Amino acid sequence: MLTLQAVVTLLAIPVAISVAHTDATRAGIVGGALALAGLLIAGLLRYRWAYVAGSVLQILVIATGFVVPVMFFLGVIFGALWAASIWVGRRVEGAQPR
Template sequence: MRTLCASTLIGEFFVIGFAGLVAMQLSDLPAATVWTVSGIAMLLCVLLCGMLTRPGGVQLGWVLQIALIASGLVIPAMFFLGAVFAALWWASVHYGRKIDAAKARWAAQGETAGDPVADPA
């Protein structure tokens, strides 16, 4: 799950940065406000990559997804991009957990059946 979710977050990092550039040109907000909000969101993306396996990491990811959708109030295209990334986040969490469970089952089967790679006898 960690790899899929981290990939989604890194993609969001770049989208938020580019959205900040667009917001500077299209909104009436001061550049300092745009970059403070964008910078915090970008920093949160990077920090969440390391927090995914800790309690609350995935939930904070959902908060970030909601904030990304809400940024559509400033840049209307972000409603669409936020929804796309929320769908990617859901898929990363959902399928990542399935992959983790399958890996755990596979590892358990290897331990009980004797690993032919580790035990060539």
């Protein structure tokens, strides 16, 4: 989920520049940092704190909707997918082997 979200966040950079008329440097730094954070957190999910960091990242991505309004929608979608992934992961880990 976080890797796909990183791709979407990177794709939002040109939208922020061309449609929302955001400064290109600022859009690149913020979007790039969020995408890089998503990739790093995805690689660190073996640690418990990374799940909290991933949840914080979801809030930050939703907040980018103040610049690119469609990110409100996409952020909520990815947030729901993130929550569902955690829920399914816990169910699988708690399942008894046959």
